[in-house]
Amino acid sequence: MYKKLKNYLVFFSIICLVVSCNDESVTKTDSISQSQHPKLILTAQGVTAIRAQLGNIPIFDKTLETIKAEIDAEIEAGIDVPVPKDYSGGYTHVKHKRNWFVLQKAGLLYQILEDEKYAKYVKDMLMQYEELYKTLPLHPRTRSYARGKLFWQCLNDSNWLVYVSQAYDCIYNYLSDEERNKLENNLFKPFADHISIDSPQFYQRVHNHSTWGNAAVGMIGLVMDDQELIDRALYGIKDLKLDTKEKDDDGGFLNKDGKAGFLANIEEPFSPDGYYNEGPYYQRYAMYPFLIFAEGLHNVRPELKIFEYKDGVLLKSINALLNLSDADGDFFPLNDGQKGMSYYTSALVTAVDISYHFGTQDPGLLSIAKEQDRVLLDDSGLAVALGIKNGKAEPFNKKSINLSDGPNGEQGGVAILRHEDIELVFKYAAQGSSHGHYDKLSYSLYEKGEEILQDYGLSRFVNIEQKGGGNYLKENKTWAKQTIAHNTVTQNETSHFNGKYEIGSQHHSVLNYFSSENKNIQVASAKESNAYPGTEMLRTMAIIKDEDFEKPYMLDIMKVTSNKVNKYDFPYYFLGQVIQTNFDYKTPKTLTTLGDKNGYQHLFVEGTAKAFSDNSKLSWLNKGKFYTLTTLTNTNDELLFTRIGANDPEFNLRREAALMLRRKNAKNTLFVSAIEAHGSYSPITESAVNSNSSLKELKVVLDTETYTAIQITNLNGNAKLFITVNTEASKEAKHNLKINHKNYEWSGSYYFK
């Protein structure tokens, strides 16, 4: 057997050499006839190489063994292709979803193991789908704006076809012409038509849903060698223009500017840095169709140079996505993002393997692949497995990074400041499509993968049928998207842009400056001028490592300038147990809500205080670590302890706390805060280490249109000065400033000493 494989290898090598002397094209493109299969993801050459290495590539062998066991059990259990009936989480939904994965994997096994039982299984199940599909009306559940046939939404039908195209490619040569005609005419072609021509409101737009649709149509087109389908995938449905004012289920515009097709879907949502406008949770979801279709295009239509499209943005986006995760690999839950989703998800196995293989063979990716502990069973997975086997893996070091948003990188962005175990995620992006939240200049803060100040994320239990069918809950709109649910300023108890998508989607925040050159002082500064007309918010956030403090601390300067008097609410969504405050507070006997709309209706007030000193402090303990917030207050300020969970008739919300600073009757104002992570507590040793703040005082020593200067004094009396440039900040500009008779000279966007 081994010898036979070796012979194949030699044979193919010769063919390849004959066809092309360019090494690149030998390894990475299909130089053989379009009619050869497999060609889409697995390639004929890849299969040969894999077979030759089997038993000798540990992570690949292990993945193969796992998948073989899984599929053998499925084959044992028998095929079920039920008549569609349920929403997400229900039996028929789960079964058809399961089937798409099983088909794709069984196809791979047939190719790699050359065992016909897998081909037969795929064929048998596809024939049952063919039998069923031609009888199907629209799915009986009506909640979607674009109903599928196998599933309640076209989106899931598209998922199915993206995977099943791969299975079909793998057994293509196993089938007779007649069988292929039957499947293509009764199943694949009508299937592709339903999710595209019959569902333009789903297909003909720039949206993650459409990307799935495009990939589905394109991939089956590549396998079937159907140019019309391929074009429809790349460029959208020919000559079709949709009403640009219509909206989808989530409140997003259906097709605001008439763009459509896979290339437009790459063009629009990705910034040049690879940031995806809906945020990492949806990027992770969208990555699979982007990358798997790109891999197919690369293999079958190498002349398109898809991985070089838009300056290589697809591969850049993988790097951006990996950087949008915390120390545990969990994605930051920007916009609608379910917490706990991480780079261990299978879409990221695809992303990491493809990025390694088709990119620059970054050895850092191999260490992530090792943590993922599995690879794709295809050419790229083989490359990763060989890289790991040959000891090439190196740590994937996440650094501070600034990711622009918008197709041209001119619609704000997301800055991540990192030092030691502290990570700060500062969002000054555009709206983030229909999944965006009204959270301009919001942030969240992490220590070693644990939340210090949280972003709530979404209100949804994805795929848990008992919770609203696994779909968005109404609290997602009434709570999770609202400004007050975020660590930013709410003005007059209304959300940014009045919580209106039509307005929000026209605007974005603007970077003032980002500076990460000095690893001890990481700073990002951005301005928002449209969330509240007449009010400007400039927020400057820094992670500062200073010898006077145990760990890097966060400094936060929010400068608000308004043309009228307002009420500002500024919450801190801390997690854990209150340890100490330096202010006296009262706790009410009965809990009432803080307000009746814009998210306020979901907050109970658990404690109230009048700030009485210049610095108000709250210390808390979470997961064995102490944290202290120090914030500048005046005696007119109120401090509120709030708890999420009011007006929550189905217990959809988590009962989590915040301290809220409320400043009334203020026009221009400055919020200045520091958060220290310090010390530790172990319930095993029962020792509390460094449980007190090291910060004695925060003080504004200057605040002008151009500069804001904050003095930070530690417990020993050591004082440092941080000066941020509020206007026209630049790396080069020289500054000369007198504060209290002392001259400060520096060049760049900030001063710290």
Add this chain to the structure above:
Amino acid sequence: MYKKLKNYLVFFSIICLVVSCNDESVTKTDSISQSQHPKLILTAQGVTAIRAQLGNIPIFDKTLETIKAEIDAEIEAGIDVPVPKDYSGGYTHVKHKRNWFVLQKAGLLYQILEDEKYAKYVKDMLMQYEELYKTLPLHPRTRSYARGKLFWQCLNDSNWLVYVSQAYDCIYNYLSDEERNKLENNLFKPFADHISIDSPQFYQRVHNHSTWGNAAVGMIGLVMDDQELIDRALYGIKDLKLDTKEKDDDGGFLNKDGKAGFLANIEEPFSPDGYYNEGPYYQRYAMYPFLIFAEGLHNVRPELKIFEYKDGVLLKSINALLNLSDADGDFFPLNDGQKGMSYYTSALVTAVDISYHFGTQDPGLLSIAKEQDRVLLDDSGLAVALGIKNGKAEPFNKKSINLSDGPNGEQGGVAILRHEDIELVFKYAAQGSSHGHYDKLSYSLYEKGEEILQDYGLSRFVNIEQKGGGNYLKENKTWAKQTIAHNTVTQNETSHFNGKYEIGSQHHSVLNYFSSENKNIQVASAKESNAYPGTEMLRTMAIIKDEDFEKPYMLDIMKVTSNKVNKYDFPYYFLGQVIQTNFDYKTPKTLTTLGDKNGYQHLFVEGTAKAFSDNSKLSWLNKGKFYTLTTLTNTNDELLFTRIGANDPEFNLRREAALMLRRKNAKNTLFVSAIEAHGSYSPITESAVNSNSSLKELKVVLDTETYTAIQITNLNGNAKLFITVNTEASKEAKHNLKINHKNYEWSGSYYFK
């Protein structure tokens, strides 16, 4: 150097052979003169054996290296012996506490490494203590019933002396006669007197505090060879009787029956099974003085046969304690127990090593020692290190176990039912001394170390100074100890025994039966007749593994018999997110408290419902697993969702939920519930597996004084019958019962089929 060691070894071996031909005494007792040092914990022979093995015993070598690095850093930093000033958590407290550990470890290093710098360091610090101690009045902080001098309470002074005795023993021979006299006369003797003769309310009683006192006095007595101190340690202060009615800070009696001394402290709190009456958290704390003093006695006074005392209860107690931990090694938080304390604590390193060395060399203990990843640097640690090195470790398998309570094992007990990943802890013990809760027949339920239904534990942040000095918070009494804080029945909104320790401490529950022979059906049943005069509660709890269910489920039958009409509240302290109920509930706009005393004042009502069917169901999700409670209700029952945290002016309580079943106007009644653990949810795959209950119906088919029979029907309609014997249950008794014209015959305490 090595050769020199070898020579020593030969030399000692010869001496040993001359002195005794009994191998046992060679290895485990000090056959050499009482004046030889070290002799207390490290022994001269032990030191020789250790030195001979160094470099060849990985876990020992690693521990030594860690401790050496730690102590070298301390020596580098210099000595500080501050004037006492603070409560727990404050600087002087923390420093003196640190010093005792450092002294003990430095002493060990001197003996093992033969480097005089360690001896000098210990001497220098002891001399500073001598200098300070003779000037000290009582500690300035006055909160304790028995103030120490170095610390605010004698308890901590005793901790200090227990450790420092070991350090003194290690450098005894390094010191001159004059130096020893100085230390003994000005420091150790007055120190021992202060915590005993001068503080009889602390010393002269049966209590974990006194155990520390006894051990401290006894250990320094053994080192100093002072018979009077040794006797005072073993038997208490001679001829002293205390007022038997006085109470300590925690509300416990100071000395109810006049017993005192180390032997009485072994006699009283341990049951013959080794259960410690205050529960595992305090047992863990008490174990160190028990075992370390016992080891010292064993070494210096082998004729006392301390490890055989009371049928070997000290070693049995270690086994009991290890069994009182969950799958992660965390102790069940019975009574006042801080969650998270586990067998990774250093006291358990002592316990495991001593149990292995002086017990039966149970290979299961070696696997725990491996997890602890360190050993004692003494003879027992050497034995463990050698055992591990020689590959003797085997898994420590925790099984179902019934631990009797009370000096003679006749005061109820604690039953732990285990099957697969499910653990149920059922408490039918005596009051548990002053640290007991009013929680008769309460239980908690775990899956793989995670809480399904929690026991709240205590209300205290041990050693976190900002939270009430790290001491018990007032909510410990007003909430944590109250009956309503536990998973058991509260009658008429009053706690068991009216929450009075004087009454509670006179009573205990009584075992009906415990059965663990059939691993698929683990049952414990117990009765409480005194908590509410005129009311009897018989609770039968089972963990049943049945093929109709994915995992073992809990069945709970609480039979209440009363001489009058009452209101019963029966809470389920679930953790996590509500997923589904089969009853409609209303959530109030404002949250008010459930009551105004006995713990009710700490509960907000978050939801209310009238039960409308025979079975009320609640499903929830916690840490990726689904759970469903099914409980028998009638249409008069109320269901309340409660949340802890009302009347909590300093945020001392955790905001956690319960579902509470309230049954009014009932005299005799039956509560029957099942809890299923089922399925899983992963935020990475986003797939919800088996998220629905498999239980269709719970039904009472018979309930008499003698028998209660519950029918359990699963979703497929398969019905099983569980019959429990309510009176005079025994393994042998034969039963014959007709239910609905069908005969059931069995022998034993229960029937299940």
